[in-house]
Amino acid sequence: MLALVFATSRESRACLGPAHAGIREGQWAAITVHDRPCLQVITGIGPVNAALVFGKVLATFPRLQGAINLGIGGSFDLDRADLGEWAAATRETWPEIGVRHKAGVHARTLGFPQGHAGQDTIWESIDLDPDAHARAMNVSLPPSMARLPFITVAGVTATHKRALFLQTMYNGGIENMEGFSLALACATHSLPFLEIRTVSNKVGPRDTKTWQFGKALGQLGRVLPALFATPVPHTTP
Numbered sequence: 542m543l544a545l546v547f548a549t550s551r552e553s554r555a556c557l558g559p560a561h562a563g564i565r566e567g568q569w570a571a572i573t574v575h576d577r578p579c580l581q582v583i584t585g586i587g588p589v590n591a592a593l594v595f596g597k598v599l600a601t602f603p604r605l606q607g608a609i610n611l612g613i614g615g616s617f618d619l620d621r622a623d624l625g626e627w628a629a630a631t632r633e634t635w636p637e638i639g640v641r642h643k644a645g646v647h648a649r650t651l652g653f654p655q656g657h658a659g660q661d662t663i664w665e666s667i668d669l670d671p672d673a674h675a676r677a678m679n680v681s682l683p684p685s686m687a688r689l690p691f692i693t694v695a696g697v698t699a700t701h702k703r704a705l706f707l708q709t710m711y712n713g714g715i716e717n718m719e720g721f722s723l724a725l726a727c728a729t730h731s732l733p734f735l736e737i738r739t740v741s742n743k744v745g746p747r748d749t750k751t752w753q754f755g756k757a758l759g760q761l762g763r764v765l766p767a768l769f770a771t772p773v774p775h776t777t778p
């Protein structure tokens with residue numbers, strides 16, 4: 542069974558359409574999507590809710606096949622991912638964990654990693670391979686979908702200065718509030734993980750006139766039909 546993980550019921554409803562079970566934030570339900578048994582999970586907003594709720598899910602369903610995080614996000618550069626476009630994460634970074642210096646927050650200075658995945662030590666970043674993980678979950682990632690590094694924050698970026706810092710320091714493509722927690726949970730449980738977000742706004746000053754949350758939510762409805770359209774047969778070497 543695949544977990545389909547959303548932050549809000551609004552995103553879940555927009556993405557799943559009639560398959561959406563009427564659950565609230567903090568809840569999960571078994572559903573069928575395109576003939577595939579799935580677990581719909583709604584965590585609530587932010588990295589703490591995502592970790593808390595998905596941790597409970599992993600304890601309750603130890604035989605999950607993998608997780609797909611679906612939602613909206615902010616784009617640092619509309620030339621890399623424009624409003625309404627979708628993007629898959631090639632890396633998740635949590636730039637808020639560690640020791641806060643003048644020049645930023647350094648996870649390694651603290652000395653305590655976030656976890657381990659095989660031989661790898663996880664500090665503030667987790668490299669992801671969306672195409673390999675899609676194959677492992679028997680879903681197909683459209684070649685036209687942008688593949689970009691994602692940034693997870695507890696506080697939405699609302700200044701040019703901070704947006705530029707995250708973009709240059711971490712090559713930030715898309716900002717969100719849950720992805721790192723879910724990527725960490727999957728990496729430390731050796732589970733495939735995909736994160737796909739549609740762009741609702743540009744990261745930076747709160748220019749609400751330019752926000753397109755409705756368009757991004759509408760585009761979320763196109764993601765699962767694309768992913769489940771022509772599943773690639775999964776072969777183990």
Ligand SMILES: O=C(O)c1cccc(C(=O)CC[C@H]2O[C@@H](n3cnc4c(=O)[nH]cnc43)[C@H](O)[C@@H]2O)c1
Pocket residue numbers: 548549586587612613614615616694697698699716717718719741742743744745747
């Ligand atoms: O009030 C604001 O300034 C603001 C700006 C962007 C998004 C929000 C939300 O309430 C949505 C948060 C929700 O959606 C994801 N998301 C969407 N855009 C962003 C963003 O620019 N930075 C971080 N997260 C974003 C996020 O994953 C949350 O689940 C409010």
